[in-house]
Amino acid sequence: MRHPSPLPDDLPDVFRASEAQALGVTKERLGRGDLHAPYRGLRARGAVGAAPTLREGCLRYAPRLQPWQFFSHETALILRGAPTPEWPHRPGIHVSAHRPAREPRIGGIVGHRLQSRDPIFERDGDGLPLEDPARAWRQCGAIWALDDLIVAGEFLISGKQALASIEELRAEVRVMGDVPGARLARALAEMRVGARSPRETRLRLVLVRAGLPEPAITWNLRDDRGRFVAELDLAYPRYRVGVEYDGRVHADDPAQFAKDADRWDSIRAQDWDHVRILTHHMRGGGASAVRKVRDALIAAGWRPGGS
Incomplete structure (x- = not known):
């Protein structure tokens, strides 16, 4: 041959x-x-x-980009590391251009012609032009559910190197408008700074929507002498109840599991109730997770309907 x-x-x-x-x-x-x-x-x-990853697909498409076109919507957020909506959602490759320039019209690409506006996209380490984070988050309002917007928004505004501020997200919605149902405004009202994982955010939303008190996020637990004991995902300091999400199905790393077990003992030694939420507790709308946390709060003196 x-x-x-x-x-x-x-x-x-x-x-x-x-x-x-x-x-x-x-x-x-x-x-x-x-x-x-x-x-x-x-x-x-x-x-x-094999089917390419989102980044691989963008890199393969990049030679077709015109100078005025850029990756937008969920593509720009995911390429920056933002969490995606949960299965069965499959993110697409979105490419936009501002009027009067033309968006791409080609199979496999979701093209958007945006309002006349000065573009402010920036290039990542691979040279891909990405929409501004706050703008991309607003654009996702038309294609993502409420909780997905909250999760992604908290990713953007949290961490030592936040990609946007809550004020920037609000300003973007104020300038460019909301989507039907005021989904973006509702997302902004429920977003909090400090979340470290999508599961932690979704757990907090489930608890608060079930009528439980709003927990503190990433709470530093200290002993009576002010010495650091542990950082808790969610905490109710008034009731001395800490809540943490543990997504492990089983203990893959025995050494890490042993270290975590010692940490849990240290938390309880401070006369705190430590509630671990596992993956199966979040099934069916999180009823089991709510029940576990509610029981711990009631045992600590909280009463439904109270402050």
Whole structure:
């Protein structure tokens, strides 16, 4: 079997077919099995393999981007590390342009023509142009559910290197408007700074919506002498109840599990009730999680309907 002729060294791993033809590569050569077409008009080295990740898909599409086009909506958030909506949601590749420029119209890409506005996208470490985080979050208001917006918003505004502030998110909604049902305003009202994981956020929402008091987030527990004991995901200092989400199905790391067990003992030694919420407690709307935390609060003196 005759091997395909070598491609010019100037061609990157993903390239425009027209670019290759300008270098003398024939249409017949572009159709050989060592190349595949990830999108119309493009060729990528290698045969078709497993479904690409979102980032891989964006990198493959990048050669088709016009100077005024950029990755937006959920694509821009996910490429920055934001948590995605839970299964069965499958994020798409969204590419936008501001009027009067044109968005892409091609299979596999969700194109958007946005309002006339100065673009402020920035390039990430791979050179991909990403929409501003606050703008991308607002754009997701039309395609994500309320809790997904809260989870992603808390990711943006939390951490030592927050990607946006709650004020920036509010300003974006104020300037560009909300979506039907005021979903973004509702999300902003329930967002809190300090959440460290999507599961922690979803647990807090379940507890508060069930009528339990609002917990403190990432609470530093200290002993009577002021020495640090542990940082709790969620805490009710008044009732000395700490709540933590543990997503492990089983103890994959015995050493870490033993360390965690000692930590739990240290928390209880401060006369705190430590409530661990596991994955199965969150099934069915989180009724089991609510029951566990409610029982702990009632045992500590809280009464439903009280402050």
